[in-house]
Amino acid sequence: MERLTSVELFAGIGGFRIAADENGLNTIWANDIDHTAVTVYRNNFGENSIVEGDIHDYIDSIPDHDFLTGGFPCQPFSKAGKKQGIADYRGTLFEVIVQILAKKNPRYFLLENVNSLLFMDNGTHFRTILSALSKLDYKIEWRVFNAASFGLPQHRERVVIVGSKDVDSSDSYFLSPEDEANLAEGVVDIVSRFERWNAIETSSGKFKTWGMANKGLFVSADVLEKQYLPPVKLSSVLEDAPDPSFDFTEDTIERIKSSQYVNRYFNGVQILYNQSGGARMGYSIFGVDGIAPTLTASTSRHYERYQVGNRFRRLTNVEYARIQGFPDQHCDATTPYNQYKLYGNAVPPKMVSYAMKKLINKEYRRIEKQTYDMFDYLEVI
Ligand SMILES: C[S@@+](CC[C@H](N)C(=O)[O-])C[C@H]1O[C@@H](n2cnc3c(N)ncnc32)[C@H](O)[C@@H]1O
Structure with a gap:
């Protein structure tokens, strides 16, 4: 089976790269502006593994890829137009991500940021991010993860945002039956029915620890922290x-x-x-x-x-x-x-590896199914 290709933006020392290697992705391009980070990245992954410089100078030279990853630096968005709860992100590094997604249209993306993004400025920043990403025709899902849940001795809460081209489904990558059982009454019903989701742009307030967005609509709920790997002191x-x-x-x-x-x-x-x-x-x-x-x-x-x-x-x-x-x-x-x-x-590789695995497993099941369907077809003729 052909390996999925990935591109790592704002790569730092390669937290996503380690996760990508672990999941069998082929990282074909990476970038960071910081010389020391790039030196470390090259020492681990090879002399030509990363391009050093400002990402703005490389938008046109990024190769086609299946999977985009990045822990983008959190910069304030402008307050212009904030009346609708949507701020102006032009000129920020988040805009670069939007431009690259629009141009390259990878099947998946996986972004990571501080969890306060969900409630900063009463949710305005995250609303702006969701609105921009969902206009690009991706099904989006986010969840707050804690490094301590992945066998690491650290309290580090981060929001992981994933996108896929699976836009006709409201299936979740991150919600387990156990999460669903813990959701407030009626929420599971809302999750499974698009028509009951809220419009992103006209919504207000902070976002909760889990949610999905698609076609300008979103649903969000608080989920309990889970232990994915045994705790470590x-x-x-x-x-x-x-x-x-x-x-x-x-x-x-x-x-x-x-x-x-x-x-x-x-x-x-x-x-x-x-x-x-x-x-x-x-x-x-x-x-x-x-x-x-x-x-x-x-x-x-x-x-x-x-x-x-x-x-x-x-x-x-x-x-x-x-x-x-x-x-x-x-x-x-x-x-x-x-x-x-x-x-x-850096991003803890184990945390993003978990999220990546969730996306990839579905992708491989999809490819396998296509192959089986093809065999069925061959047997018939
Ligand atoms: C939050 S760190 C990401 C760390 C990374 N995920 C890791 O595991 O090490 C953000 C990174 O963005 C880089 N950065 C900031 N501005 C940049 C720019 N204009 N172009 C490219 N990289 C930039 C920084 O040097 C920093 O390494």
């Missing part, structure tokens, strides 16, 4: 003997003395000490019995402090890799300092 991914350079300085240890010991859990994160009396009066210290808070591109070196045994330290770059589900050496082509930012920006 932060303590089980820690390095045995990290270099003392990751430890706190004496000055920091002094400051911890004025922090308040609380030992409570929030979103699965163990908080041992709370800062008391303002920013210069002690620190928040996390424990390792729970999971890590969301890793970001900026907080790593200065704000995240953990107590591991009797040491107070920050996490190592290798621990960042493990918490995001990358191989330990994935970012070896750059300094440990740069690695924090790259991992903090």
